[in-house]
Amino acid sequence: MDNFKLDKDIDLCCVKAASFPDGIGEAHKKMNSIFKGDGRRRFGVSYSYDDRILYMAGEEIMKSEKIPPGFERYILREGSYFSFYIQDFPNNISQIEKSFSILTNDPRIDENGCCVECYFPEGAKFENAKDVRCMVRIAD
Numbered sequence: 001m002d003n004f005k006l007d008k009d010i011d012l013c014c015v016k017a018a019s020f021p022d023g024i025g026e027a028h029k030k031m032n033s034i035f036k037g038d039g040r041r042r043f044g045v046s047y048s049y050d051d052r053i054l055y056m057a058g059e060e061i062m063k064s065e066k067i068p069p070g071f072e073r074y075i076l077r078e079g080s081y082f083s084f085y086i087q088d089f090p091n092n093i094s095q096i097e098k099s100f101s102i103l104t105n106d107p108r109i110d111e112n113g114c115c116v117e118c119y120f121p122e123g124a125k126f127e128n129a130k131d132v133r134c135m136v137r138i139a140d
Contacts, residue, residue, distance in 0.1 A: 001102065004083040004135055010076040012043055012058035013067055020046065020053040027057035034068055035059045042129065044117035045074060076116060081135040082106060089132045096134055103136040113137035 015030045017023030024044065031042070043058040058074060067073050084099035086092055100115050115136055119129035 002083050002085065003138075004081045004133065006076065006078045006081065008078050010041075010043075011061050011063050011065075012045070012056075012074045012076060013061045013065070013071050014045065014056035014058040014074045015071050017055040017057065020055045024055055024057070027055065031057045031059050034071070042119045043076070044119075045076070045114050047114040077113075077137060079110075079140065080138045081116070082109065082138060083133050083135040085131065085133050087131050089130070096132065099134040100136070103134065106136070108138055110137040110139045113139075 013031075013034070015027050017027035028042070028044075041060040043060070044055065045058055046053050046055045048054075056072075056074060061067075061073075082103050084095075084103070086095045086099065089096060096117070103109065104115065113136060115134070118133040118135065120131040120133070
């Protein structure tokens with residue numbers, strides 16, 4: 001487990017997945033229909049709500065950009081995060097769940113935070129991503 005620092009808030013344009021985990025791929029495809037691989041950072045954001053996991057595919061945007069209908073703005077808060085970097089995640093997909101299981105069981109995390117996936121190489125569409133950083137914010 002590593003520490004990772006977000007130096008500033010990151011604004012995201014997001015679309016919710018219809019279900020978790022089955023709807024993740026479709027949510028990222030919907031993001032691709034709006035953002036056509038223009039070099040922006042791609043994220044996945046998930047959190048618990050009413051005993052369910054809600055997942056959103058997200059793309060980094062500028063604060064001034066308008067959110068298209070059917071999408072929503074989400075802000076990743078600056079701060080320190082615990083993280084795992086997973087190389088070649090499509091062939092190690094179980095490592096994402098394992099990483100978040102470890103991260104979310106740490107008593108030092110922000111109870112109001114979320115689980116964040118940041119895909120690499122930066123600017124790649126979800127289906128072209130090779131690596132992922134799994135992160136959970138540390139409480140202030």
